[in-house]
Amino acid sequence: MAEIERTYAKVKKVGGLAGIVAADSAICTVGIEGRGLSYRGYSIEDLAASSSFEEVAWLLLRGNLPSPAELEDYRARLRELRRLPPALAGMLDSIPPGDTMMGILRTGVSLLGNLEPERQGEAPYEVADRLVAVLPSILLHRRGKKLPLEEQSLAGYLLHGLRGSAPPEELRRCVDVSLILYAEHEFNASTFAARVIISTLSDAHSAVAGAIGALAGPLHGGANEEAMRLIESYADPREAEAGVRDRLERKEKIMGFGHRIYTVSDPRSGVIKDWAARLADTEEHRRMFAVAERIEKVMWDEKKLFPNLDFYSAIAYRFCGIPTELYTPVFVLARISGWMAHIMEQRANNKLIRPISRYTGPGPREYVPLVKEERT
Numbered sequence: 001m002a003e004i005e006r007t008y009a010k011v012k013k014v015g016g017l018a019g020i021v022a023a024d025s026a027i028c029t030v031g032i033e034g035r036g037l038s039y040r041g042y043s044i045e046d047l048a049a050s051s052s053f054e055e056v057a058w059l060l061l062r063g064n065l066p067s068p069a070e071l072e073d074y075r076a077r078l079r080e081l082r083r084l085p086p087a088l089a090g091m092l093d094s095i096p097p098g099d100t101m102m103g104i105l106r107t108g109v110s111l112l113g114n115l116e117p118e119r120q121g122e123a124p125y126e127v128a129d130r131l132v133a134v135l136p137s138i139l140l141h142r143r144g145k146k147l148p149l150e151e152q153s154l155a156g157y158l159l160h161g162l163r164g165s166a167p168p169e170e171l172r173r174c175v176d177v178s179l180i181l182y183a184e185h186e187f188n189a190s191t192f193a194a195r196v197i198i199s200t201l202s203d204a205h206s207a208v209a210g211a212i213g214a215l216a217g218p219l220h221g222g223a224n225e226e227a228m229r230l231i232e233s234y235a236d237p238r239e240a241e242a243g244v245r246d247r248l249e250r251k252e253k254i255m256g257f258g259h260r261i262y263t264v265s266d267p268r269s270g271v272i273k274d275w276a277a278r279l280a281d282t283e284e285h286r287r288m289f290a291v292a293e294r295i296e297k298v299m300w301d302e303k304k305l306f307p308n309l310d311f312y313s314a315i316a317y318r319f320c321g322i323p324t325e326l327y328t329p330v331f332v333l334a335r336i337s338g339w340m341a342h343i344m345e346q347r348a349n350n351k352l353i354r355p356i357s358r359y360t361g362p363g364p365r366e367y368v369p370l371v372k373e374e375r376t
């Protein structure tokens with residue numbers, strides 16, 4: 001008992017399981033001194049500079065980079081797997097309008113679990129590859145878009161589908177880089193939720209549906225949409241400065257800032273900020289970028305808080321023409337690769353995840369039945 005109390009005192013001090021090592025993992029390092037953010041040993045800077053999302057998805061799921069031939073086959077396989085089963089398309093159409101796209105993706109994954117249940121002894125990558133390929137199709141279908149199945153990359157498929165025409169190379173690459181940056185991040189809330197579900201020996205679709213639910217919240221994936229709404233609520237940098245100071249005084253949180261693990265900066269933020277700067281080629285874009293930079297300055301001056309990936313991703317996505325309400329769903333399209341890597345890793349060495357709580361409720365009480373039944 002004393003041991004439990006001692007351990008718990010440490011956990012409670014910071015709260016939210018911060019700093020608790022919950023399991024071994026060979027997928028990703030986050031903020032480890034000297035290693036920063038890396039996927040399977042490769043630095044995020046190198047991957048963002050030179051790889052593609054498909055290459056990274058393969059790396060996360062299979063453990064090593066693909067050869068050129070493997071990458072070509074993988075791209076072709078993903079293209080094949082993009083097709084929506086007609087039954088799924090029909091069921092998605094029957095969901096009443098008004099639901100968020102996160103709700104649609106969650107339901108879509110769940111329905112796919114009914115239509116294409118995981119089979120015992122199935123090839124381990126079957127569900128992972130299917131979900132990486134088909135989630136963008138669920139999103140595009142629900143938006144009433146034609147599926148440009150011929151597109152080679154996920155980034156091209158998504159942008160082409162949303163715009164209705166082939167996108168410029170620069171926009172494709174920006175979205176591709178953002179998918180790489182969003183693909184994996186160790187034991188974040190949604191990934192941990194997926195691992196908890198899979199640890200009960202449940203199925204992958206249930207774990208991914210749970211992860212999507214966890215990602216939807218504004219303290220996690222939902223922050224990119226909130227950051228956009230904040231940035232566009234200000235007409236210029238001066239207004240932004242006054243507005244953000246005001247919010248801070250009212251103890252409001254500014255979405256897109258701060259991080260549970262990083263203490264000095266988020267290594268992904270500079271990469272996507274550079275892309276946002278590069279794409280800011282109109283007066284309107286430059287104004288928005290200036291507003292964002294002023295918010296960044298105020299947050300650092302006032303709170304020593306730095307932008308996380310979500311902040312500049314918001315305007316990068318805006319400049320790519322992605323509607324705000326799709327920012328968090330696009331995060332899902334990338335993170336599915338990380339989730340599935342963790343699901344496979346958890347399964348490979350499973351132990352039921354079941355912590356304990358420290359009871360703070362009432363002591364023993366006598367139960368008095370509301371109605372005394374007469375016994376015959």
Ligand code: COA
Pocket residue numbers: 016018218219220221223252253254255256257258259260261303305308309310
């Ligand atoms: N805006 C304003 N203040 C913030 C803040 C933000 N974005 N993030 C943290 N803080 C402040 C808190 O108010 C708190 O101040 P206090 O000690 O005076 O009460 C302190 O910093 C610690 O914050 P807390 O939320 O307890 O830390 P955490 O480790 O639980 O938080 C986040 C991590 C990411 C949840 C938090 O920084 C946050 O809510 N950020 C905004 C949401 C977001 O961008 N999420 C995406 C993460 S990648």
